[in-house]
Amino acid sequence: MSKPMTKTQLVAALAEEMGTDKKAAGGALDAICGLITREVSGGGAVTLPGVGKFYLRERPERMVRNPATGEQFKKEADKVVKVTIAKALKDSANG
The missing domain is CATH 4.10.520.10 (IHF-like DNA-binding proteins)
Structure with missing residues (x-):
């Protein structure tokens, strides 16, 4: 079993998939995580x-x-x- 992907590696891979820079990819990832957290903690x-x-x-x-x-x-x-x-x-x- 391989090691889990770190956030840095995930952001880099996401930036490459999106064809954008790491800052934008990191912002997108943080926004998605924040959205999921808010919705689920609210009972959704x-x-x-x-x-x-x-x-x-x-x-x-x-x-x-x-x-x-x-x-x-x-x-x-x-x-x-x-x-x-x-x-x-x-x-x-x-x-």
Whole structure:
């Protein structure tokens, strides 16, 4: 397995794909990330075609166990960000 692409590498590759400079590509990437963050934290969902869907899911109150001590305690209800990967991306990864 190869190392994950860093933000610098992603910005450089995006700039090359767009045929623009790294500053514009970095701004576009930051804008997309900010948009996804705002929408999902507000309870909405964002679908990136060919990539997947980002959404917020509420988890109910539940009993959990501390693995170090074995102690059980009640964990309050919370929210978690989920990503459903698009079928096109799954298919391309599986060849």
